[in-house]
Amino acid sequence: EVHLVESGGGLVQPGGSPKLSCIASGLPFSRYYMNWVRQAPGKDVEWLSAIYSDGTNPYYADSMKGRATVSASSETVYLELLTLQPGDTALYRCVIELDGGFWEGGRGGYWGQGTQVTVSS
Numbered sequence: 001e002v003h004l005v006e007s008g009g010g011l012v013q014p015g016g017s018p019k020l021s022c023i024a025s026g027l028p029f030s031r032y033y034m035n036w037v038r039q040a041p042g043k044d045v046e047w048l049s050a051i052y053s054d055g056t057n058p059y060y061a062d063s064m065k066g067r068a069t070v071s072a073s074s075e076t077v078y079l080e081l082l083t084l085q086p087g088d089t090a091l092y093r094c095v096i097e098l099d100g101g102f103w104e105g106g107r108g109g110y111w112g113q114g115t116q117v118t119v120s121s
Helices: none
Strands: 003-007 010-011 019-025 033-038 047-050 068-073 076-081 091-094 115-119
Touching: 003 091, 010 091, 019 033, 033 076, 047 068, 047 076
Parallel strands: 010 115
Antiparallel strands: 003 019, 019 076, 033 047, 033 091, 068 076, 091 115
């Protein structure tokens, strides 16, 4: 059974830089892109970043360039968020598509439960 488990969220002061983690297990393949997405209340799911499972080929949404760093080590993928603002408050989730590619905008694939990041003073 596939499990994706995120951690590292919580209450963050404006300007803070939390580092989120996603641990994957039980995957039927060993090479894939790990995607990070987020969903704020009342908003659509937003793709943030992706990285290949061997830690190569990081990609970022335009809105996250210079504001996040994605990395990978073994079965863990990290997303360090930089200088967060209240508008970054959201549920952050990792996603692996069934074909191991980039997130395609749907609800298929493997999803973690997410880690809530709340930016507030």
